[in-house]
Structures are given as C-alpha cells and as structure tokens.
Amino acid sequence: MSMTISEACTGCTACVKVCPVNAISGVRKGRHVIDASRCIECGACGRVCPANAVYDDKNKLVERRMPRATWAKPVFDLTHCISCEACGQKCPTQCIGFSKGDPGGLNVWPSLVEPAKCVSCGYCAFYCPMDCITIVTPTAKGEGDTV
Amino acid sequence: MKTIIGESKRYLEIDLTSKTWTEFSPPDEDLHDYIGGKGLGLKLIHDRLGARLAEVDPLGPNNILAFMMGVFIGTGAPCSARFAGVTKSPLTGIMVSSSCGGSFGMACKTAGWDGVLVKGKAAVPTVVKLDEFGVLFEDAGDLWGMETGSAQAKLVDNPRKGALVIGPAGENGVLYSVIRSGGRYLGRGGMGTVMGAKNLKAIVATGMSYTIVPAKPEKFKLVNAKAKKMINRNEFVQAYRAYGTNFGVNSGVDTGYAPVRNFRDRTDERCRNLSGEAMVERYHTTHASCAPCTVLCGHKGTYPDGIKRHIPEYETIGLWGGNLMNFDPDIIGVWNDRLNELGIDTISCGATVGWAMEAAEKGLRPSALEFGKTENITALLDDIAYRRGEGVDLALGTKRLAQKYGGLDFAAQVKGLEMAAYDPRAGWGQGLNYAIANRGGCHLNAYPIAMEAIFKFIPQYSKLSKVSWVAFMEDLFSATNSTQTCQFTIFGYILEPPVAKYTPKPLLKLAMTYLPDVAQLVLDWSALSSLVAAITGRNLGMRGFLKCGRRTHVLERHMNVLCGVTSADDTLPGRFLNESQTKHKDLSVVPIGPMVQAYYRKKGYDEHGVPRPQLLRKLHITP
Numbered sequence: 146m147s148m149t150i151s152e153a154c155t156g157c158t159a160c161v162k163v164c165p166v167n168a169i170s171g172v173r174k175g176r177h178v179i180d181a182s183r184c185i186e187c188g189a190c191g192r193v194c195p196a197n198a199v200y201d202d203k204n205k206l207v208e209r210r211m212p213r214a215t216w217a218k219p220v221f222d223l224t225h226c227i228s229c230e231a232c233g234q235k236c237p238t239q240c241i242g243f244s245k246g247d248p249g250g251l252n253v254w255p256s257l258v259e260p261a262k263c264v265s266c267g268y269c270a271f272y273c274p275m276d277c278i279t280i281v282t283p284t285a286k287g288e289g290d291t292v
Numbered sequence: 293m294k295t296i297i298g299e300s301k302r303y304l305e306i307d308l309t310s311k312t313w314t315e316f317s318p319p320d321e322d323l324h325d326y327i328g329g330k331g332l333g334l335k336l337i338h339d340r341l342g343a344r345l346a347e348v349d350p351l352g353p354n355n356i357l358a359f360m361m362g363v364f365i366g367t368g369a370p371c372s373a374r375f376a377g378v379t380k381s382p383l384t385g386i387m388v389s390s391s392c393g394g395s396f397g398m399a400c401k402t403a404g405w406d407g408v409l410v411k412g413k414a415a416v417p418t419v420v421k422l423d424e425f426g427v428l429f430e431d432a433g434d435l436w437g438m439e440t441g442s443a444q445a446k447l448v449d450n451p452r453k454g455a456l457v458i459g460p461a462g463e464n465g466v467l468y469s470v471i472r473s474g475g476r477y478l479g480r481g482g483m484g485t486v487m488g489a490k491n492l493k494a495i496v497a498t499g500m501s502y503t504i505v506p507a508k509p510e511k512f513k514l515v516n517a518k519a520k521k522m523i524n525r526n527e528f529v530q531a532y533r534a535y536g537t538n539f540g541v542n543s544g545v546d547t548g549y550a551p552v553r554n555f556r557d558r559t560d561e562r563c564r565n566l567s568g569e570a571m572v573e574r575y576h577t578t579h580a581s582c583a584p585c586t587v588l589c590g591h592k593g594t595y596p597d598g599i600k601r602h603i604p605e606y607e608t609i610g611l612w613g614g615n616l617m618n619f620d621p622d623i624i625g626v627w628n629d630r631l632n633e634l635g636i637d638t639i640s641c642g643a644t645v646g647w648a649m650e651a652a653e654k655g656l657r658p659s660a661l662e663f664g665k666t667e668n669i670t671a672l673l674d675d676i677a678y679r680r681g682e683g684v685d686l687a688l689g690t691k692r693l694a695q696k697y698g699g700l701d702f703a704a705q706v707k708g709l710e711m712a713a714y715d716p717r718a719g720w721g722q723g724l725n726y727a728i729a730n731r732g733g734c735h736l737n738a739y740p741i742a743m744e745a746i747f748k749f750i751p752q753y754s755k756l757s758k759v760s761w762v763a764f765m766e767d768l769f770s771a772t773n774s775t776q777t778c779q780f781t782i783f784g785y786i787l788e789p790p791v792a793k794y795t796p797k798p799l800l801k802l803a804m805t806y807l808p809d810v811a812q813l814v815l816d817w818s819a820l821s822s823l824v825a826a827i828t829g830r831n832l833g834m835r836g837f838l839k840c841g842r843r844t845h846v847l848e849r850h851m852n853v854l855c856g857v858t859s860a861d862d863t864l865p866g867r868f869l870n871e872s873q874t875k876h877k878d879l880s881v882v883p884i885g886p887m888v889q890a891y892y893r894k895k896g897y898d899e900h901g902v903p904r905p906q907l908l909r910k911l912h913i914t915p
Contacts (some may be wrong), residue, residue: 166450182423182498183450187293202293227524227533231583237451243578251534251591253578268451274370274584275520 147184148191148207150177153198160190160199165237165264185237187266192216217265217282221255225275228252232269232278238262241269293500298507298828299328299363300404303336305653306420306427307661308490309353309412313427324830325912328406329362330389331774335379336409337387341380345854347470350382350482351465351489353413359495359612361455362776363827365401367512370519371778373397373582375473379730381481382489383467384708386852388481391773393582394474399454399499410479414491417463419447424501432493436463439633440472443494449569452500456780459635461677462488468640468710469677472632475590475602476582479637481709481731495788507829515822522819523586523784528747532589532780535568536577537606539788540746542567543600547745547752548876549718551711552614553663554646555867558715558876562619566609571621577603587780595625602875607735611642611714616649617663627673634677640689641676643710647690647703648682657685657697702867707732707857716868716882719744721758723882724909727862728762728891728901730848736779738765749804753880759890760808768817770848771841775824782817789816796832843911846895850903850913859901862888 147168156174158167168184171177171211180191191199199207210216219232219241229266232255233241258262269277310518318332325764326332337356341348347353357379364372364855375397381388386500400408404424415434435443440459447455461469462484469484470477473720478484487493506512523529530537541563544550551887564570575593578604582590591603594881604612608631633640645661652659659682660668675683685693690710694703710731716723721740729737740762743749750757768786770803772779786792791814792800803811821837824830832840849857863869872879894898896907908914 168451183452185500227579227586227588229581229583229585229588231581231585236449236584240819251572251578272583274368274586276368285863 147181147202148179148186148188148218149200150179150190151198151200152176153196154239155196155198157195159195162184163189163264165189165266185266185268187264189264213261215283216263217271217280218257218260218263219278220281221257222277222279223254224277226254226277227275228254229274230255231272232273235268235272237266237268294502296404296502297505299323300406300502302405303407303409304405304422304427304470305409305411305414305683306574308410308414308418311414311429316894319665321830321912324415324832325840325843327363327771327824327840329774329776330376330378330391330770331840331847333358333360333376333389333407334387334406334844334847334851337380338847341895343854345380345851346856348380350385350486351378353411353490355380355411355486355861357410357483357486358407359396359400359410359488359492360407360728360776361397361401361405362774363824364775364777365397365617367827368584369516369823369827370523370586370775371582371584371781372774373584374778375400376773377471377478377483377806379483379486380855381483381709382485383482384732386707386731386855386857387848387867388483388709388806389773389848390478390480390483391776391779392473392478393470393585393778394472394476395448395454396456396473396495396497397776399452399497401504402499403497404502405497408495410490410492410495413489417491417493419493420495420499421569422495423498435493440635441633443770444472447494447496450498451646453496453498455496456487458484458487459633459677461635463493464677464679464687466676466679467689467692468637468644469635470637470659474582475580477632480639483819484635494635495914506827508826512826515819515826519785519819520586522788523781526784528783528787529587532587533579535572536591538566538568538571538603538609538702539590540606541609541696542569543746544714548878549714549716549722549741549745550614551610551646551704551713551715552875553617554615554650554702555711555715556650556702556871556874558717558874560614560875563614565619566613566621566624568761571603574621575603585778587778589667589780595622601625601629607713608638608642611639611646615642615646615713616666616669617780618666620666623666627669629733630673631671634671634673636677639712639818639908640710643704644686644690644693647693647699648686650702651693651697651699654699656699684794701863701870704867705733706864707861709733711735714741716864717753717872717874717880718876720755720882720887721762721866722748723735723884724758724762724887724891725766727864727884727888729766730845730852736769738762738769739779743804749801751805753878755883755887757805757808759887760812763894764808764812766845767838767841770844771837772820774840774844775820777820785817785819786815789818791816839888839911843913846903846907846911850895850908853902857901859888859892859899862901
C-alpha cells in the first residue's frame, strides 16, 4: 500500500523534494503520482502539500503540517540501548548519527543529528531491538505527544 | 498497512524454466510439526522430491532451493532478522541448510510470503523480483558477472527492499559459493552454486506491505521482554558483544582447538594476535549487526589503510590465520572482504587452501602455495572465483582434491564439507558432532566445543555425557533454526533461568557430566517455545518444541540416507584419529567408533546409522 495523490494536486513539486525515496514523479503544474512499490508511507508528501491532495492507504487525508519543526521525531531512551546501530543503518534519510559513549569502549549512542532531514517514517523505532525509540510530536511547551 | 496475524501461511513456488509461479499453503499439521524455517523447508523438499532425492543433480533443474522465513521475523522478537536456506548441496551431495541475517528476510516476510521455493533453470541469467502481488522475471543483463556488493547496491535502491545475490564464484560453479543478503551470507555447502546453476543472479523482495502482529499480543509482550532480558544479561552474550565471535581465539590457543597448520598443531601463541581482544584495540571496533539483533556478535572497525571493514568472524580468522600460518590480522580483513565480494565460503575455501599447502609440502600436488606465505593468496582468490590457473582445482573443495591427488587423511572435511575452525581433538564431543552432523563438518549442529573448551562445563578428553549432549543440543538447535532466530541466543535462554543460573557452577558441571539426562530434564528453554506460542498461537510446550527439533533432525538424516549416506561417512579424517602428538601439551585422538555407535542407539537409528522405520512413524515423518 502507499500514499496516493488526488486530483487536487497543483503540481507544485513540494512533495517530490521532500520524498526520501524518490517515489514521486510528475511534471510541474501537472498531477503527480506516487510509485507504490517505492513509497515507505512516511507521509512527508502530505505534510508539505499546500493543496491537501495526499491521502494515506486508508483513504484519509494527510494534513498539512508546517513548519517541519512540528513533525514527529524519534526520541531516544538510552537506558536500554545496546549500541547496535540498527536505527542509523535503517534510516532512509541518514539523519541519525552516533557518538562514542565511553572512551575506548565499544558503545556508541544514537541521536538525531539532522532533525531537518527526518521525515517521521518510524523505521528506526521499528528496527530497534530494545524498544528504546518512540516517535513523538513536539508540542509548543517543548513536551511531546507520542504518536 | 495491512496486518498479518502470526504467519501469512503463503508460500511461493517459482519455476524458472517456464517462468511461472504459484502460491500454496502447507497443511496446518506440517506447520505444527516443523514450526517453519529449516524444518519446514526440509519437509517441503522431501514432499516434492521424496525417493527421487538420490537421482536429483544438485546443479540440475530438478533441485529445489528453499528460502524459509520462519515465524520470528518482523515481530520484534529477539534476533529476528534471520531466515533459512535449504537445498541439496553440490559440495556434499546431501542436504544442506543455512541460517542467514541481513535484509532479505524482513523484506520477504513483510511482502506477505513465509517462504520461497525455486526450481527449474532459467534459459538466460535472470533476476526474480517479488512483492505482495507476486513475482516478476527480469533479464539479469549487466548484473551477471558483478560482485555481490555492487550487484546488491544496484538492486536494493529502496529501504523496503532486500535481496539475495550471488557473486562470480556462484556463476562460475565454485562448489562452495555463498548467497549474500545485506552483509550476511548463506554460507555453507555451495548454495550460491545452486543458484548460479539455475541462472538466477538475484532475488529481490519489496516488503513493508504488511505488519506482522503476534496471535497473542499480550503474552508476546511479556515473553519478549523476558527473553531480551535473559539475552542481555548473559555473560557469553556479553563476551560476543565485546569481542565478537573472535573471543574464542584465546581459549582455542589455551585449550588446543585452534586450527594451526592445516589442523596439525592445535595451538600457536602467535594466534593471539588475531584474538577479539587484540582486534578491539587494533581497529577500535563498533557493532555491525543484522537489524534487529540483541546479541551483536558482528563488529566493524577502521583498518590501518583507513578503510572501514567488517571484522572477519572467528571461522575466517581461524582458517585464514593459524591454519595457513598467517598471523597478520590486516591481511585477513582484506581477504575476507574480497571473498565476500566474490561470493566464496571463507570456511571451505580456507580449509582447501590449507590442504593445498600441506599437499604441496608433502609432494602430493605441485603448488606455489606455502604455509606462512601470504603474497600469492590475494590473486588466488580471484583465480578460484573465475576458475583460472590453480583455482580450477581449488574450486572443487578438499574432498574432491584429496580423492584426485591423495591426502584424504589430512583433508579437514566430513562428508565433503570442510570443518570449521575447531580442532576436534580438543573436545571429543566436537569430534562426534563433526562426524554425525547432517550437513557434514558443521560446527553449528550441536556446538559441543562451547560446553567442553569454552565454557568448560564438561571434560574435554572424555566420552562421558558427550553422546547425550550432542543428541540433545542438535535437536534444540534444529528447533531454533526452524523458528529462525540466532543460535547464540540459546546461551541466554538456557543459562539464565534460575535453575541454571543459581546452581553453583561445580554442581552444574557435575550434573552435566555424570547425569546429563537429568540436567536436560531440569533445563529450561521455555522462552523459545513461549515465543512460538505467542506469535503463532500454536502451543507446543517446551518438550513439544524439542520434539519438533528432533523430527527436523531425523528427517534431514532420513533424506541424507536417501542420498546415499552410510555409517562409513560418519567418521573423521585420519589426522584426528591417529595423530595424538601436536604442539599442544595434551595428547588426544578422538575415539570416534564407539561414540558414533552409542549416538545411533541414543537417536533410535540402527547400527548402520539409518533411522528405524518405527522412529520415522513415531515422529510422523512417514505414515
């Protein structure tokens, strides 16, 4: 299944630029289409769409959410982290980086080094073997709602 | 995303000759009896080939290559990135199964397919692409001839995808070539060769169309958390995590299981240069795991030439290190990368090169290869993969070479499959394990060397309790390989429950040595059976789970007997039966004859190693 673009599309190409897997094609000012075999259902296209033209696999409108700072992001609870690096390995936008934990040791701790690149796909949380990652929408107070 | 409760029970059967595919579901009794993974793969091949198994040419169109996803993948269970490959091996002529991590398993399972059977032979080099809707056959084009890394990079251009690819070695019929998935390999017995003979360069799956939800989510949550805790706090898992599989190098030098000079010497102090401890310091390693993984045995590090490489695993270090009298870890890292790119099994190839060195020394076969000489090896690897020069011969493996030139006594192989890097004279259980393992000289059949020399639960040089532990552990490992999770998790699952954890170690040792059957009765591996129950809804119980393993193991033996295995094959090369004098202080040869006979009795085989008809009926293998 994948996201779909409705007739409301104005061909602004905002979605093409944000798609992390190059699944969207189309000409400027023409209706765009999403390649279902490439789409990872992150919904980034819908969140940037000014025409409210993107629907998810349950045919529900993906609401525009700008600026990108308000998008859901992974929050790392490092208490149980085992430094397997699965989150970074599987991140389609390479926005997760690792810093050496203890000097001389093997441990590296993940963090969101490039939050501007994160598309809230949730691959990091899916592959985390220790359930250390939750995808949280930031709120105005600086706290978060778990998605 | 759509959801699958437990398993999709949908399997693909692909015929490359006619470029067609069908979908089928195995009966529920088979899923109950064989769980999934390796067990079900063997059963499906047995159902299709049955009595014809002996005639099937492993490299012909009739051989079936099965990739089985098992039940753990995609659920978030510990170490659930693994899947199984099963086929008839061109190297040994008997059944071979292999467990592999990497990205293909997750992609295939979340595309809605629990397994893929491939038969026939494509007319031209082909790539098979599968997704939730079915299968596409495409011309391999430029991909044919490409090395594994570049072919994979070209095919896997999306995070939803995972691929199985072969390298030049598989295409050119090197008998011990591998199939690559991500950074992991279906390594043993020449599975890549079977794929190459079918003119199949790669299978690419596009997954993430389904989420896998356990049948009993609440129970799963509890059991999963408990299982992860057990793995996480286990001291052996900690050792794997810190030093990788190479943590075994130092104890190999101490206890004498290190393969040195084509398995002649058993020990050499210089091997310590290659230990996990030395690697951590030398390469500043960090983890490189199959995702998701909880054990983290894989490591990567920066080599002196500035390139980041995967640290070779213990077997590679053993067979390309001490076995060739080479004690330079840097060059092994380079060879390891090259072998992976070419798609060659590092274990079989290392043992073959070791044999060629000794054969040259003994004047049996002229060769430029010499113990301790590393300059000509790098070029040799390409020669083997492309079958040029000396590589034409070496691509055949040790058994065929020894049959051609003589020197079977020092060919480190059983049934044609080269031994892994454990000298069986250091643990008689390991000797028995090599002799009777279904796929040949396989260390992972029961892995008794861990209990004998690494953890030291049972004495090394004694027949006491060995038969019992080998028979028990191989059943447990067969069952584990049918769920498809990592075999290393077993240490956590059986050593962490209170009964094993809080029994004082001397008492545990006594019980394991003198009362192995009682020790097996009180051991607890319920974490595994509970995970299977929570995911599939089929409540097997701990004993039922073990019985599934026994069934799988006996079925594999039954199929091997159909392929022509006899009790004469259940032995070790002469070196391990006659040469007690080595560089190690302990004198030992493996008393294999009586141990094998006792093992047959324990398993319910007759004196020729054939499973008795009543055993086959009791285990529902035959009606």
